[in-house]
Amino acid sequence: MTVSEILQDLRMSFKDVEVDMILRQLNEAHLEICSEFPLYNRTDTLTLVADDPTYAITSDVTAVRRAVYFSTDNPTRGTDLEVTTVQELDSDRYKWRSEPSGIPRQIMRDGDQFRLLPAPNTASSGSPSLPRVELYVEYVPVLTQQSTLPNSVPAFGPYLRSVTRRKWVELDLSIPSHERTLGIVKKIEDEERFRFEAAYDRFFPHYKQQIKPDFTLLMSRRGS
Numbered sequence: 001m002t003v004s005e006i007l008q009d010l011r012m013s014f015k016d017v018e019v020d021m022i023l024r025q026l027n028e029a030h031l032e033i034c035s036e037f038p039l040y041n042r043t044d045t046l047t048l049v050a051d052d053p054t055y056a057i058t059s060d061v062t063a064v065r066r067a068v069y070f071s072t073d074n075p076t077r078g079t080d081l082e083v084t085t086v087q088e089l090d091s092d093r094y095k096w097r098s099e100p101s102g103i104p105r106q107i108m109r110d111g112d113q114f115r116l117l118p119a120p121n122t123a124s125s126g127s128p129s130l131p132r133v134e135l136y137v138e139y140v141p142v143l144t145q146q147s148t149l150p151n152s153v154p155a156f157g158p159y160l161r162s163v164t165r166r167k168w169v170e171l172d173l174s175i176p177s178h179e180r181t182l183g184i185v186k187k188i189e190d191e192e193r194f195r196f197e198a199a200y201d202r203f204f205p206h207y208k209q210q211i212k213p214d215f216t217l218l219m220s221r222r223g224s
Helices: 003-013 019-036 086-092 156-169 176-203
Strands: 041-047 054-056 061-070 106-110 113-117 132-139
Touching (some): 003 019, 019 156
């Protein structure tokens, strides 16, 4: 299913609305749906720099489910990094920012960067690079007219209804017919979302079970 198909359907209902406006609202719906039902997962690699504790966060990443350190001595069996926060360290550990470099044990979000603690004392080299940190992340790509949505779940309905609801919210709801129509649209959207959730659980039955809640780094929603 392509974004163009959804746009074509929406343009039949909202003929006077520019495609760019519908596409923007479709991306809002996309982010909302993916925040509840992760559809996109990948592994990102942090190439380490000696004595450098901070590494950029890719803008499309919404959550980090797990962070694993692979050492030169043990390149195939990684060690899970403990997830912490700057606030926790500020309250529990004195002068933690000046801790000497070593083998990273913890990872946290620090503004728009990841911070490893301690900073690595060895830079990555070789292929595959070692040492390194692998991040198992959820991400939400920006949709364009040429984008294709995942085929594993029936996403057409929820995306279409979510944008339709956004369009009706923009109208004058003091008009009784508009308010009634919005109520109908919301009901249909809820039904579509219920079917979507059932399909998601069927296609991704083990995803939530495999994730340790303690190893979730929630990222701020893109654009917020």
